[in-house]
Amino acid sequence: MTATLDDVALISGPSARSRAYAQGMIAAGILPGTILYQPGEEWRWDGPDVIDVDLMGDGVPFRFLPNEPARTTFGGADVVSHELTTAPIDDDANLALFADLSVEVLIFSGYRTGILRKAAFDIGKRFLHVHGGYVPSYRGSTTFYYSILSDGMMGASAIWMDSGIDTGPVLARRQYSVPLGIDIDYVLDPLVRADTLVNVLTYRSQRGQWPETEHLSAGDGETFHKIHPVLKHLALRRSGLVQGGHR
Amino acid sequence: MIYPYTGRDLFAEPESYAYAKCDGADFLDDWKTSRTAAMESLAVRAMESVTEVGTPHETLPADAITLKLILQKAPTSVAVLEPWIIKFEVFGRLFEWYRDDGRRHPDSSTARPATYILFAERLCDIAEESGSLKFLSTLLKICDALASQPITVFRPSEAGALSALFIRELSLVTTLIEAE
Numbered sequence: 001m002t003a004t005l006d007d008v009a010l011i012s013g014p015s016a017r018s019r020a021y022a023q024g025m026i027a028a029g030i031l032p033g034t035i036l037y038q039p040g041e042e043w044r045w046d047g048p049d050v051i052d053v054d055l056m057g058d059g060v061p062f063r064f065l066p067n068e069p070a071r072t073t074f075g076g077a078d079v080v081s082h083e084l085t086t087a088p089i090d091d092d093a094n095l096a097l098f099a100d101l102s103v104e105v106l107i108f109s110g111y112r113t114g115i116l117r118k119a120a121f122d123i124g125k126r127f128l129h130v131h132g133g134y135v136p137s138y139r140g141s142t143t144f145y146y147s148i149l150s151d152g153m154m155g156a157s158a159i160w161m162d163s164g165i166d167t168g169p170v171l172a173r174r175q176y177s178v179p180l181g182i183d184i185d186y187v188l189d190p191l192v193r194a195d196t197l198v199n200v201l202t203y204r205s206q207r208g209q210w211p212e213t214e215h216l217s218a219g220d221g222e223t224f225h226k227i228h229p230v231l232k233h234l235a236l237r238r239s240g241l242v243q244g245g246h247r
Numbered sequence: 248m249i250y251p252y253t254g255r256d257l258f259a260e261p262e263s264y265a266y267a268k269c270d271g272a273d274f275l276d277d278w279k280t281s282r283t284a285a286m287e288s289l290a291v292r293a294m295e296s297v298t299e300v301g302t303p304h305e306t307l308p309a310d311a312i313t314l315k316l317i318l319q320k321a322p323t324s325v326a327v328l329e330p331w332i333i334k335f336e337v338f339g340r341l342f343e344w345y346r347d348d349g350r351r352h353p354d355s356s357t358a359r360p361a362t363y364i365l366f367a368e369r370l371c372d373i374a375e376e377s378g379s380l381k382f383l384s385t386l387l388k389i390c391d392a393l394a395s396q397p398i399t400v401f402r403p404s405e406a407g408a409l410s411a412l413f414i415r416e417l418s419l420v421t422t423l424i425e426a427e
Binding site (some may be wrong): 124146149150155185224225227228229230231232233234236237238241242 | 269278
């Protein structure tokens with residue numbers, strides 16, 4: 001049984017994260033009402049074609065096919081789709097298209113776009129973003145690595161985007177232990193975000209409403225910058241991704 | 248392998264550190280080797296009998312404040328350092344003079360080595376006191392940029408200060424490794 005969220009559009013890039021979002025949604029039996037495909041060359045993964053990751057340690061792995069483009073995953077689904085002509089989602093042409101869509105929520109998957117410019121918040125739609133960190137402790141960039149080093153965990157937070165850096169109202173936030181030996185940037189990062197996204201969409205699908213939001217002060221917690229490679233290396237060691245690494 | 252983040256002038260051409268490839272078993276040793284080599288050169292520079300002339304006199308415009316003064320006024324204030332961390336993380340460099348609104352003064356030169364070293368020392372102070380990985384990460388980046396400079400840009404006294412800073416930086420990373 002598949003549920004379609006007619007008021008939700010997924011903005012899908014040719015990226016690992018969009019693929020994980022698509023595969024997570026299909027596995028959960030949830031479809032967006034509309035899919036907006038961003039242009040760009042499809043990303044290519046050189047590792048295994050199938051990766052099973054038991055994110056919650058509950059014996060139910062997320063089966064990830066890194067090389068399967070989102071449009072292939074959604075191929076058989078009866079969903080309205082549009083091809084965007086430019087990738088940055090806050091480009092004027094894209095915002096004009098979004099404004100005309102009969103959806104209320106756009107799922108942002110981050111491809112070729114960072115912080116949205118103000119005009120994006122003036123089109124009467126909400127952007128749902130899953131940040132790769134447990135807010136407010138971990139806002140900003142590469143927070144997976146910082147949290148692995150500090151807490152031995154990864155986190156994700158589903159938020160309604162605002163003009164700040166990961167400061168919007170929080171729909172859900174989850175923490176995950178770090179399975180050893182699994183690539184972080186292209187596998188764990190997308191899967192953890194996808195799992196949190198699917199959690200929120202499942203709630204929406206089953207209850208007909210979005211989860212109540214938490215409003216966390218923008219002044220609380222820490223906003224991180226891209227992690228230095230020496231610290232990233234230490235986080236990789238703890239994740240079993242460097243020869244001689246250990247926890 | 249050679250540590251890849253000091254091979255060019257990083258103040259002139261900042262490093263993005265995006266999707267850094269650092270999973271090699273020797274990466275940490277390569278970084279330590281790079282810093283050790285820099286410290287050896289700095290030790291030589293510190294012993295040179297170079298006549299240290301003062302900073303060329305520049306009249307501070309009325310609407311400018313020196314970054315050095317800001318850093319000296321609030322030695323361990325996270326709130327005071329935060330805007331300068333953001334500037335360094337975004338632009339990869341700092342300037343000597345700023346205006347009240349936090350923007351660089353149009354007549355300012357880029358920050359001098361002594362100012363960068365002072366900024367790095369402040370980051371180091373907070374990283375040592377709080378264990379903050381955020382401050383340590385920015386410290387590592389500014390140390391990369393300082394290590395990427397020709398040794399002759401540093402006065403002997405600055406060379407000594409930078410060498411001492413590298414020792415503190417190494418100690419912070421060693422503490423993290425030992426915590427594994």
